[in-house]
Amino acid sequence: MKKVFFMLLSIGLIVLALVACQPTAPAGPQIEISGAWGRPSPLAEGNGAAYMLIENTGSADDKLISAASDVSEATEIHDMTMENDIMKMFKIDGIDIPAGGSVELKPGSKHIMFIGLHGKLEIGQIVTIDLEFEKLGKFSVKAEIREP
């Protein structure tokens, strides 16, 4: 009888341990940002652009709503389209990052735009970009200035 009890107890503990170790998707969004980089700027007082991969490994959508940096007067989120070889660029309010999805900011697509640089962005320089998400709040990202 004692043997059976201990056997049941150990099986119970194993089951409990397995359940406890089960990876569970976090409730809500989970943002991961990687590969942030920026383009060297041709002009000291001109504009610049930065790019990165934003992944949402969580179970709820989130949205990038603003970007800020101290390298320029203003930092905006821009997108562009190419239709019939005509490039149109425009400011956007934000970028939706769907649950389980990702958005790549890249040349010829969505990008962070530095407007009115305080100085040239030189190769090797590291630029800090403060991103704000609707639900998860602020993320600080370091972008390396390099050739594409």
Next chain:
Amino acid sequence: MTNLETETAQKRSPLVTIGIAVVGLTLLGAIGIFALKALRPYAFHGVVLQSPRPAQDFTLINQYGQSSTLSDYQGKAVLLYFGYVTCPDVCPTTLAELKKATDLLGAQSDDVQIMMITVDPERDTVEILAEYLAHFDPSFLGLVGTPDEIAQIATNYGIFFQKQETDSVLGYLVDHTATVMLIDQNGYLRLIFPYGTQGDAIAEDILYVLDH
């Protein structure tokens, strides 16, 4: 001993025959591939204008404050691009690919002239163009003129551009055709490279145009 020698000789001879056959076939194949390559027409990376037409001449002011006339560059291949300095993404990408192309051409890049005509003559002054193009290559020409002159040249080349008011702190942005045109050494418009064409592809096409 003699028997053995004859035997090896007899055994070797079919091997030698096979060897000769293999070498022969390989040579024949190589010649065939070479002939096919030589006969096959060159496939351009850019879009070929089926009936090349003389490129309309123009005179504008370059970033060094001097006037530049397109026809002065006959004898060189001219790569013509319409862009503007405030453009942070497409224009630098294109200029960087053009720089790659001229670097790949080495000494033959002397036979090539890159020109960027600004579609933002209000903001792109001679001084700003000088600083901007120095970042890529000071031999690239940045050209400005009055808004009317630039509009006329763009129309001649089928280039669309339009100021677009935005809520960005930039004020306005300029939508524009982002292709690069190749004018050959005889002054004929020959090829159009869509946005995103890589520098090595552009270099190959330039080389072919210069040699033919």
